[in-house]
Amino acid sequence: MNIKEYEKGSFLKPLASVKYLFKKPHTVRYPQEEKPVADRYRGLHINDLDKCIGCGNCRDICPCAAISMEDPSNVRPIDINKKGANPVRPKVDYGRCSFCALCVEMCPTGSLKMSKDLIYTSPDADAFAWIPREEQGREPGFVQDNEITPLMLEAEEMEELEPDVRKKSFEEMILGFSEEQARREAMRCLGCGICMQGCPAHMKIPEYIQAIFDGDNEKSVKYMLEDNVLPGICGRICTHRCQDDCVYQYRGDPIHIMWLKRFATDQLEDYKSVNIEKMPSTGKRVAVIGGGPSGLSAAYHLTTMGHSVTIYEQRSRAGGALATGIPLYRLPIYELDKEIGNIESMGVEIKLNTKIGEDVKFEDLLNEYDAVYLAIGLSYGRSINLKGEEHPNVVQAIDFLRQVKIEGRRDITKHVIVIGGGNVAMDVARTVARLQEINYGSKDTTVETVSLEDWDIMPASQEEIDGALEEGVIFNPAWGPNQVILDENGNIKGLEVKKVKHVFDENHRFNPAFYEDQKKIIYGDYIVESVGQMYNFSFIPEEMLNKLEFTPRRKVWVDEYGETSIPGVFAGGDIVETSRGDAISAIANGHRAAIGIDRYLHGKK
Amino acid sequence: MNKSYELFIGPNHPGIPGNFSLKIELEGDTVVSAKGDPGYLHRAFEKAMEGRYYIQNLALIPRICVPEPDINEAAYAMAVEDLMGVEIPERAKYIRTIVLELARVANYTMWLGGLAGTLGLYTLAQWSIGDRDYALDLFSDICGARVYHMYIWPGGVRRDLTPGWEDSVLSYIRYLKNRLIDYDNIFLKNVMFKYRTKGIAVVTKEQAIEWGATGPILKAAGVAQDVRKDDPYAAYEYLDFEIPTLTDGDSWSRAMIRRWELENSLNMIEQAIKKMPKKGPVCAKMPNPLKGYVPEGETYAKVESARGEHGFYMVSDGTGKPYRVAVRGASHTHMFTIAEKVLVGQRLADVSHTLVSLDICPPEIDR
Numbered sequence: 001m002n003i004k005e006y007e008k009g010s011f012l013k014p015l016a017s018v019k020y021l022f023k024k025p026h027t028v029r030y031p032q033e034e035k036p037v038a039d040r041y042r043g044l045h046i047n048d049l050d051k052c053i054g055c056g057n058c059r060d061i062c063p064c065a066a067i068s069m070e071d072p073s074n075v076r077p078i079d080i081n082k083k084g085a086n087p088v089r090p091k092v093d094y095g096r097c098s099f100c101a102l103c104v105e106m107c108p109t110g111s112l113k114m115s116k117d118l119i120y121t122s123p124d125a126d127a128f129a130w131i132p133r134e135e136q137g138r139e140p141g142f143v144q145d146n147e148i149t150p151l152m153l154e155a156e157e158m159e160e161l162e163p164d165v166r167k168k169s170f171e172e173m174i175l176g177f178s179e180e181q182a183r184r185e186a187m188r189c190l191g192c193g194i195c196m197q198g199c200p201a202h203m204k205i206p207e208y209i210q211a212i213f214d215g216d217n218e219k220s221v222k223y224m225l226e227d228n229v230l231p232g233i234c235g236r237i238c239t240h241r242c243q244d245d246c247v248y249q250y251r252g253d254p255i256h257i258m259w260l261k262r263f264a265t266d267q268l269e270d271y272k273s274v275n276i277e278k279m280p281s282t283g284k285r286v287a288v289i290g291g292g293p294s295g296l297s298a299a300y301h302l303t304t305m306g307h308s309v310t311i312y313e314q315r316s317r318a319g320g321a322l323a324t325g326i327p328l329y330r331l332p333i334y335e336l337d338k339e340i341g342n343i344e345s346m347g348v349e350i351k352l353n354t355k356i357g358e359d360v361k362f363e364d365l366l367n368e369y370d371a372v373y374l375a376i377g378l379s380y381g382r383s384i385n386l387k388g389e390e391h392p393n394v395v396q397a398i399d400f401l402r403q404v405k406i407e408g409r410r411d412i413t414k415h416v417i418v419i420g421g422g423n424v425a426m427d428v429a430r431t432v433a434r435l436q437e438i439n440y441g442s443k444d445t446t447v448e449t450v451s452l453e454d455w456d457i458m459p460a461s462q463e464e465i466d467g468a469l470e471e472g473v474i475f476n477p478a479w480g481p482n483q484v485i486l487d488e489n490g491n492i493k494g495l496e497v498k499k500v501k502h503v504f505d506e507n508h509r510f511n512p513a514f515y516e517d518q519k520k521i522i523y524g525d526y527i528v529e530s531v532g533q534m535y536n537f538s539f540i541p542e543e544m545l546n547k548l549e550f551t552p553r554r555k556v557w558v559d560e561y562g563e564t565s566i567p568g569v570f571a572g573g574d575i576v577e578t579s580r581g582d583a584i585s586a587i588a589n590g591h592r593a594a595i596g597i598d599r600y601l602h603g604k605k
Numbered sequence: 606m607n608k609s610y611e612l613f614i615g616p617n618h619p620g621i622p623g624n625f626s627l628k629i630e631l632e633g634d635t636v637v638s639a640k641g642d643p644g645y646l647h648r649a650f651e652k653a654m655e656g657r658y659y660i661q662n663l664a665l666i667p668r669i670c671v672p673e674p675d676i677n678e679a680a681y682a683m684a685v686e687d688l689m690g691v692e693i694p695e696r697a698k699y700i701r702t703i704v705l706e707l708a709r710v711a712n713y714t715m716w717l718g719g720l721a722g723t724l725g726l727y728t729l730a731q732w733s734i735g736d737r738d739y740a741l742d743l744f745s746d747i748c749g750a751r752v753y754h755m756y757i758w759p760g761g762v763r764r765d766l767t768p769g770w771e772d773s774v775l776s777y778i779r780y781l782k783n784r785l786i787d788y789d790n791i792f793l794k795n796v797m798f799k800y801r802t803k804g805i806a807v808v809t810k811e812q813a814i815e816w817g818a819t820g821p822i823l824k825a826a827g828v829a830q831d832v833r834k835d836d837p838y839a840a841y842e843y844l845d846f847e848i849p850t851l852t853d854g855d856s857w858s859r860a861m862i863r864r865w866e867l868e869n870s871l872n873m874i875e876q877a878i879k880k881m882p883k884k885g886p887v888c889a890k891m892p893n894p895l896k897g898y899v900p901e902g903e904t905y906a907k908v909e910s911a912r913g914e915h916g917f918y919m920v921s922d923g924t925g926k927p928y929r930v931a932v933r934g935a936s937h938t939h940m941f942t943i944a945e946k947v948l949v950g951q952r953l954a955d956v957s958h959t960l961v962s963l964d965i966c967p968p969e970i971d972r
Contacts, residue, residue, distance in 0.1 A: 001865045003851070006789070007794035017791045038742070040764065060895060063661035100755050102663035103761075106894075114749065142749040148764060148888040150660060187896045213896055245778060453870035488901065 153252025292320020561596025820913025934969025
């Protein structure tokens with residue numbers, strides 16, 4: 001820059017600007033002319049009310065407290081029963097909004113956007129706060145970007161044993177988080193609590209994840225035990241409906257809530273310091289029939305309420321399906337011992353190898369105890385009336401798994417067929433794969449599953465299916481078993497199957513139909529039936545069983561506190577309607593029944 | 606009989622550079638004493654920041670300086686990054702540089718209009734405010750807002766540039782360089798401007814150093830000091846630029862320094878666009894803002910604003926919210942240690958343009 005020229009100054013130079021008199025002005029004459037608005041413009045909000053889940057993260061991040069979560073039903077009806085959602089939607093007060101769009105950045109569903117429109121006038125001050133919605137017809141401007149976002153969309157990688165390593169033994173295949181990984185995973189949590197709705201036990205998930213993030217594992221387990229007495233077990237085998245609801249699922253990976261739970265419990269040798277405080281003794285006695293998750297849950301909570309509890313368990317080990325059904329590679333014995341030991345340490349008496357109806361009479365229990373809790377579960381395999389299933393090499397999944405898990409069975413034949421497409425079938429198939437590897441080094445062996453359901457509707461969880469595929473399990477989806485084929489010596493040669501036309505009929509009811517002309521034979525010498533389980537009420541005397549009411553789906557009818565139609569008899573676990581067939585719902589209705597029994601014992605009913 | 610009288614130049618006086626007031630004592634039309642009277646804008650920025658998550662302050666910090674909000678975002682982001690030990694991606698450094706220089710350009714064009722306005726030439730004010738608007742449109746393209754960009758945030762920048770944005774910037778620079786000739790003709794080379802500003806409100810080199818002046822005031826007094834050179838941040842270390850200096854330290858010199866820097870900034874943007882990596886991430890992976898605890902510690906991050914050194918002193922106690930944030934705005938020093946002194950002896954007609962020439966930005970005083 002030549003400073004001299006400026007120093008000199010001039011009288012005439014300013015006259016050069018006279019030329020502008022003849023130029024067109026560069027101003028935009030609104031509203032005759034429109035000025036284009038930037039594509040990323042941060043104007044008034046737009047929200048897709050159907051996509052929005054009312055998680056409230058926009059409200060939490062808003063620096064101006066401009067967002068409140070409100071019921072939108074008077075502006076537009078929404079589906080209030082939407083899964084994993086709160087029936088509220090954000091309302092923005094534009095008197096406060098600073099248009100920073102942090103709410104948009106933090107929106108986990110991507111429903112909230114900002115529009116290109118900023119112009120809104122009204123003489124009414126109250127008119128500047130509304131529930132933004134798509135019907136207002138604004139054009140989207142600033143939207144989310146999955147590359148640059150304050151949300152941590154990617155989950156921590158969980159280390160697990162490689163398929164060829166894990167097949168060699170029944171060692172636990174998921175290795176668990178390291179402290180650092182757990183902290184990082186816990187850091188992802190936004191604390192919105194949508195997950196709590198998915199959990200049947202409504203565990204205090206944001207709180208215990210926060211405690212893990214703070215490095216206070218004791219506090220974390222304390223929160224867990226309030227609603228779930230088997231947190232370490234659930235940290236391994238839970239069906240984790242919480243994760244299915246996690247808000248991160250829409251734009252990234254859900255938080256590994258289950259494995260965080262496992263991490264926190266693994267850090268504690270025992271739960272002595274974190275157990276719920278016991279109330280003074282009431283002198284009341286409760287009998288719990290069945291030592292499964294529901295029975296244990298009810299027993300623990302009843303003990304903390306001051307009642308004395310005895311659990312009657314027919315097997316040599318408490319834990320129900322956890323102890324007998326779930327394979328060792330998913331749930332090791334030491335974890336069962338730790339958590340069931342904790343319940344015992346609270347003062348719960350567990351009578352093993354005691355069968356009601358044989359060793360102890362059900363009527364005696366009713367007389368001896370102030371209340372009885374039925375948590376017998378579905379401990380018998382369901383048969384499908386397959387032609388030839390009376391052969392000794394056709395077994396029930398539940399028996400097979402029990403033999404392997406607690407009776408030490410390690411023998412297996414070379415070619416095994418598993419009937420079923422659920423998680424239990426996967427457990428069986430993967431157990432068989434391990435046994436075959438141990439016995440034969442997987443040489444010349446096969447394990448095949450047959451399921452009515454095709455891939456898209458297979459009831460097993462995707463991770464179980466993937467795990468089974470990795471371990472070499474062969475799937476035959478959409479084939480239905482027809483009959484067992486025997487060779488001339490009476491040994492099983494294979495299973496004849498027919499192609500499935502459809503599994504559900506037009507009314508979405510289970511009603512499979514087959515193409516009778518499309519048949520094939522799956523060769524194998526051992527068949528495990530894994531098509532469901534059922535209960536057995538034979539221990540209850542006839543006249544009393546008649547008084548027990550059942551629901552249309554043949555589950556035991558209970559009221560909201562878990563009490564059956566027989567006063568003083570409560571029921572829970574898999575035999576009631578609220579169960580979803582997993583441990584966590586059994587734990588949940590065990591807790592609910594404990595509250596019900598406590599009310600009953602205190603005569604509040 | 607009282608020889609002097611007091612005059613209140615209030616916050617809505619057209620000659621005051623913002624929401625601020627001045628109490629001056631005059632004898633005839635000569636200033637005997639001047640006292641700045643801030644407080645109209647005080648929104649407790651620094652205190653408010655302590656109650657918010659680090660990321661939430663993004664909505665607050667640009668408001669510390671309206672004409673040039675990006676310096677706050679950059680200094681704040683740099684302070685947080687320093688505490689967290691985050692290194693931002695290369696492309697983000699260049700984008701920050703371009704945005705900061707563009708903000709400087711926007712600020713100087715607006716300032717030129719302000720100076721011309723206080724000297725009675727409103728034509729330039731209309732021109733330059735109009736030309737600044739084109740810069741604001743460029744900001745709007747990348748971040749969606751014209752004034753409060755909230756574009757630079759801890760970890761990098763909030764979005765990548767839009768396709769073709771660099772070309773729009775370059776064509777804006779070409780346009781503005783042409784316009785600057787007319788600016789010079791009508792105003793800076795105008796003898797009236799020279800007569801009104803030469804020798805007015807002199808801050809000598811010694812005074813500037815003693816009073817803690819930074820930025821154009823210091824450069825106009827002959828000290829080549831600039832944070833971009835002395836303590837480079839963003840991508841300034843990769844750019845080739847000179848620090849302009851003059852020796853007189855008067856109103857005229859300060860105006861010239863700014864005019865000079867305006868041209869420098871335009872050249873720096875061109876350089877940065879040329880050198881910027883064409884692809885790559887623009888934001889580092891940052892922790893969840895609701896749980897993004899910043900490690901315990903304290904730091905001071907500074908940038909060169911259009912007015913001088915602008916810094917954020919930040920103390921973290923290891924939680925998700927800052928324990929203390931203090932903002933060092935250049936205008937605070939320039940008002941209370943410099944303006945109050947140099948106004949003494951000036952004529953009333955020069956008070957307004959002296960304030961503008963010192964570039965007093967009231968939000969930086971009221972934090």
